[in-house]
Amino acid sequence: xxRGLMILGAALLLLGxxxxxxPWLFGWFGRLPGDIRIETxxxxxxxxxxxxxxxxxxxxxxxxLFRR
Numbered sequence: 001x002x003r004g005l006m007i008l009g010a011a012l013l014l015l016g017x018x019x020x021x022x023p024w025l026f027g028w029f030g031r032l033p034g035d036i037r038i039e040t041x042x043x044x045x046x047x048x049x050x051x052x053x054x055x056x057x058x059x060x061x062x063x064x065l066f067r068r
Contacts, residue, residue: 004066 018025034050 007066 030046030048030051032048032050032054034053036045036047036049038045
């Protein structure tokens with residue numbers, strides 16, 4: 001369990017560094033086809049269906065790789 005937490009921490013650190021120094025790499029995330037974005041004069045609504053499906057798929061693949 002400790003090894004998994006260290007790997008997760010390192011991955012989050014690398015993601016944070018990438019977002020800080022190269023934000024254009026992830027500019028597409030949240031703007032995929034299937035993400036719902038409604039903007040009106042009264043407010044905004046954003047439901048990232050496709051983006052969260054992508055995150056779920058990648059997380060499932062990584063977890064299955066690390067379990068074996």
